[in-house]
Amino acid sequence: MTLLQVRGVTRRFGGLTAVDDVSFDVFEGTVKALIGPNGAGKSTLFNALTGFDKPDEGSVLFDGEELVGQRPRDTVRAGVARTFQNTQLFEDMTAGENVMVGCQARQRRSFTTAMLRLPGAIAEDREAREEASRLLRLIGVEEWIDVPAADLPAGIRRLVEIARALATRPRLLLLDEPAAGLNATETRELVQTLFRVRDSGVTVVIVEHDMGLVMEVSDEIVVLDRGRKIAEGPPRMIQKDPAVIAAYLGGDEEDDV
Amino acid sequence: MNAKTLRALAPLVAVAVALLVPLVVSDRFILKVFTFAGINALVVVGLALLFGYAGQVSLGHAAFMGLGAYTSAFCTVELEWPWLLGFVAAGAVAAFGGLILAIPALRLKGYYLAMATLGFGLLMSLAFTEARPITGGVDGFTGIPFPSLGPLEIRSAASLYWLVWGAVGIAVLVAHNITSLRPGRAMRALHGSELGAQACGVDIVGVKVRTFVVSALMAGLAGALYAGVVGFVSPSVFTLTASITFIAMTIVGGTSSLAGPILAAVALTLVQYVDALIPGLPRETAQTIQSYQEDIYGLAIVLVVIFAPRGLAGLWKRRNAGGETP
Amino acid sequence: MSEFLQFLVAGLKNGSIYALIALGFTIVYTATGAINFAQGEFFMLGGMICVSFTELGLPLPVAAVAAIAATAAIGAAFELLAVRPIAGDNPLRIIMVTIGGAVVLRQLALHIFGPDERALAPFTEGASLKALGVAVELQTLWIWGLTALAVVLLAFVYRKTTFGRAMRATAIRRDAARLVGVNAGMMVTVAFALAAGLGALAGVAVAPLTQTAFGVGAIIGVKGFAAAILGGIGNPITAVAGGLMLGLLESFAAGYFDPVYKDGVALVVLLLVLFVAPQGLLVRAGRVKV
Numbered sequence: 001m002t003l004l005q006v007r008g009v010t011r012r013f014g015g016l017t018a019v020d021d022v023s024f025d026v027f028e029g030t031v032k033a034l035i036g037p038n039g040a041g042k043s044t045l046f047n048a049l050t051g052f053d054k055p056d057e058g059s060v061l062f063d064g065e066e067l068v069g070q071r072p073r074d075t076v077r078a079g080v081a082r083t084f085q086n087t088q089l090f091e092d093m094t095a096g097e098n099v100m101v102g103c104q105a106r107q108r109r110s111f112t113t114a115m116l117r118l119p120g121a122i123a124e125d126r127e128a129r130e131e132a133s134r135l136l137r138l139i140g141v142e143e144w145i146d147v148p149a150a151d152l153p154a155g156i157r158r159l160v161e162i163a164r165a166l167a168t169r170p171r172l173l174l175l176d177e178p179a180a181g182l183n184a185t186e187t188r189e190l191v192q193t194l195f196r197v198r199d200s201g202v203t204v205v206i207v208e209h210d211m212g213l214v215m216e217v218s219d220e221i222v223v224l225d226r227g228r229k230i231a232e233g234p235p236r237m238i239q240k241d242p243a244v245i246a247a248y249l250g251g252d253e254e255d256d257v
Numbered sequence: 258m259n260a261k262t263l264r265a266l267a268p269l270v271a272v273a274v275a276l277l278v279p280l281v282v283s284d285r286f287i288l289k290v291f292t293f294a295g296i297n298a299l300v301v302v303g304l305a306l307l308f309g310y311a312g313q314v315s316l317g318h319a320a321f322m323g324l325g326a327y328t329s330a331f332c333t334v335e336l337e338w339p340w341l342l343g344f345v346a347a348g349a350v351a352a353f354g355g356l357i358l359a360i361p362a363l364r365l366k367g368y369y370l371a372m373a374t375l376g377f378g379l380l381m382s383l384a385f386t387e388a389r390p391i392t393g394g395v396d397g398f399t400g401i402p403f404p405s406l407g408p409l410e411i412r413s414a415a416s417l418y419w420l421v422w423g424a425v426g427i428a429v430l431v432a433h434n435i436t437s438l439r440p441g442r443a444m445r446a447l448h449g450s451e452l453g454a455q456a457c458g459v460d461i462v463g464v465k466v467r468t469f470v471v472s473a474l475m476a477g478l479a480g481a482l483y484a485g486v487v488g489f490v491s492p493s494v495f496t497l498t499a500s501i502t503f504i505a506m507t508i509v510g511g512t513s514s515l516a517g518p519i520l521a522a523v524a525l526t527l528v529q530y531v532d533a534l535i536p537g538l539p540r541e542t543a544q545t546i547q548s549y550q551e552d553i554y555g556l557a558i559v560l561v562v563i564f565a566p567r568g569l570a571g572l573w574k575r576r577n578a579g580g581e582t583p
Numbered sequence: 584m585s586e587f588l589q590f591l592v593a594g595l596k597n598g599s600i601y602a603l604i605a606l607g608f609t610i611v612y613t614a615t616g617a618i619n620f621a622q623g624e625f626f627m628l629g630g631m632i633c634v635s636f637t638e639l640g641l642p643l644p645v646a647a648v649a650a651i652a653a654t655a656a657i658g659a660a661f662e663l664l665a666v667r668p669i670a671g672d673n674p675l676r677i678i679m680v681t682i683g684g685a686v687v688l689r690q691l692a693l694h695i696f697g698p699d700e701r702a703l704a705p706f707t708e709g710a711s712l713k714a715l716g717v718a719v720e721l722q723t724l725w726i727w728g729l730t731a732l733a734v735v736l737l738a739f740v741y742r743k744t745t746f747g748r749a750m751r752a753t754a755i756r757r758d759a760a761r762l763v764g765v766n767a768g769m770m771v772t773v774a775f776a777l778a779a780g781l782g783a784l785a786g787v788a789v790a791p792l793t794q795t796a797f798g799v800g801a802i803i804g805v806k807g808f809a810a811a812i813l814g815g816i817g818n819p820i821t822a823v824a825g826g827l828m829l830g831l832l833e834s835f836a837a838g839y840f841d842p843v844y845k846d847g848v849a850l851v852v853l854l855l856v857l858f859v860a861p862q863g864l865l866v867r868a869g870r871v872k873v
Contacts, residue, residue: 052455072455073458076457076458077458083456089450089453090445092445092449092567093445093446097445101443101454109439111467114440115435117434168457312675316682361854361857365857365861367675367678368678372618372805372808372857373854373858375620376854379802379805379850380850551690552687552691555689558679558682559665562676562679562680
């Protein structure tokens with residue numbers, strides 16, 4: 001079934017149209033990649049999809065629910081989670097504690113319950129701890145659970161952020177350039193992680209530059225250039241698409257948004 | 258009981274030790290000094306939550322203390338309410354003040370929030386000085402009765418000490434519960450990365466509001482206790498300098514820690530009264546130390562921020578690597 | 584009518600002082616994105632150092648210039664010692680270090696100059712000018728003249744000199760500025776020195792009218808910041824406009840209502856602007872980063 005329906009999303013900054021009438025669908029249980037040359041509008045689109053920015057036009061339907069106009073907290077509650085290009089970990093907290101914060105999205109016990117240290121709050125805490133442990137194990141980085149985020153190596157940081165996003169129990173996970181700055185080994189681990197995530201039932205949309213990773217991991221690819229969608233389809237097809245090749249290799253050398 | 262739990266219990270143990278002091282010390286003046294240390298510690302526990310954990314700058318925190326002090330004074334002297342009722346009213350008024358200040362905190366970040374709190378503090382200072390009919394103006398409010406719990410009046414140095422440190426104990430207990438459970442993680446997340454916290458579904462608005470309210474409440478109750486202990490309040494107590502002193506105590510004590518700021522609060526209060534505590538100290542030395550007090554605060558802030566940004570607690574944690582903080 | 588004009592004059596006089604402080608905030612803000620909470624202390628130091636120099640026997644004009652230069656140097660030292668070591672853009676740390684630094688500067692002034700208020704002689708002795716039923720003190724004319732001079736000089740430096748262009752470049756994109764050879768670090772130090780100099784100029788100019796003491800820094804800093812954001816920070820023109828506006832608001836409130844409201848006006852303006860329109864009243868929303 002179609003989990004995410006992006007229709008006519010447009011975002012302008014002053015005179016510049018960063019995202020221009022972009023539409024595509026994402027089917028449940030698949031991995032969809034968003035690629036394009038620098039300045040194609042990928043991150044802007046991302047922000048628009050997750051409530052961190054509001055598109056000027058268009059709609060984003062997630063399982064029938066309109067996401068445009070919602071705040072990030074609401075989109076998380078709806079089941080859409082994201083990571084950031086510049087990992088936004090909580091530096092002074094351990095990897096485990098970072099993931100535990102992700103569990104907050106579903107937790108219901110009140111502030112007062114915590115203040116008074118009522119059994120409900122303690123139980124909830126224990127559950128969060130166990131969940132964090134489980135997710136870090138799933139991602140393969142459980143050994144780092146008690147290490148402060150500031151001390152984590154770059155590749156591990158990415159993975160911890162993914163684990164934290166998974167803690168919100170999303171149905172759709174949006175990853176913003178997870179392979180940026182990773183070496184070959186770390187990228188391999190990331191690929192394995194993405195497969196594990198998809199196999200656990202989470203739909204994935206990934207913005208990425210690393211073509212190898214994209215080809216290996218995606219079921220379908222959307223190509224953006226200068227804010228517009230220029231191609232969409234399975235990896236084999238995209239590889240041969242002349243418009244895509246032109247966008248990456250030829251044309252003007254402008255540096256846009 | 259493992260090392261983690263021991264560290265988490267540190268502030269509670271510290272308070273328990275503090276409660277034993279009057280059994281050993283009988284000098285009324287020394288007890289009074291330690292009582293003031295307790296009052297400052299109570300303010301600082303709240304400020305540690307707001308600033309140390311949640312990363313929200315409050316440069317006017319003394320204003321909340323003043324709100325509590327004046328409310329308690331007004332209720333007990335003018336309205337002749339029982340002390341306990343005035344105590345509760347003090348907390349309520351201060352908490353309301355915290356709620357008001359939380360509103361700009363939702364929109365403003367960093368420098369602008371800091372300035373807003375600074376402006377708020379100065380405005381309250383002005384209000385305390387100018388609202389003569391309510392606050393007694395520059396001359397202050399005199400004749401504030403001793404605290405009393407029902408028919409029981411609390412007048413002796415030891416009992417006042419226990420009242421104050423008992424309050425500190427309860428505050429520490431509550432703060433410890435908050436910080437070791439989900440709300441504490443939410444605060445630290447907010448401090449660490451507001452974007453990241455949003456992406457985790459943290460209720461940013463709720464965290465900010467609750468933290469401002471709880472910290473203002475604690476400062477307000479401390480103010481009410483101050484009024485009862487001293488019997489007299491004036492605007493010169495709740496100044497910008499006082500706010501900066503509390504901030505200094507929190508920063509030196511360290512981020513994401515309760516024990517650190519409490520220790521810093523006690524230590525820096527003791528410095529203020531050094532001549533009372535060390536009877537053999539020559540007059541000039543004592544006076545020199547006291548006149549350089551604020552230099553110490555200012556320098557301490559600068560040095561800690563540059564060289565040890567996580568304060569004493571941070572240094573302590575680095576020596577015993579990893580794990581959750583007391 | 585003459586009452587109105589009197590308040591107008593007083594408002595424009597104080598407003599000029601606030602404009603200079605606001606300019607100080609703006610210069611540091613545009614160079615670093617930071618608000619320097621010690622800005623008010625430079626105002627205090629300007630006045631205090633000038634008084635001390637005159638007491639040491641220096642003629643007033645020399646003392647004034649020397650005091651401004653000395654304070655500018657202190658501003659530069661402040662940046663190098665306190666702000667520079669805090670690498671990166673962590674607002675919380677910069678706020679705290681400038682607050683702590685402000686306390687240190689204030690205490691230094693207390694220890695060196697003592698707790699008493701000090702007065703400076705007016706730059707020109709003589710009776711106030713009378714025109715249109717209003718008395719204008721000669722010192723007020725000095726304040727207006729010096730403020731206008733400072734603003735014109737600043738505009739000239741920023742627009743017409745290579746140095747000024749370098750500063751603007753640093754303000755817009757620090758990394759890009761570095762690429763074209765601008766020493767971004769030095770630009771920041773200079774920005775602090777300039778801001779301190781402007782603050783000191785204000786302090787020296789107004790010292791003959793209101794006595795100066797070691798503790799005046801905090802409130803004047805807050806007022807100057809209120810003026811800066813009233814117009815909209817990031818723009819020297821709006822900073823000056825904000826200063827004059829604040830001065831007038833204060834003056835009319837104190838004149839027509841109660842002098843006790845004077846300080847309160849600035850604080851209320853500060854909080855209102857922050858609550859309602861943090862980008863400033865004269866700046867169209869969205870164009871200035873908050």
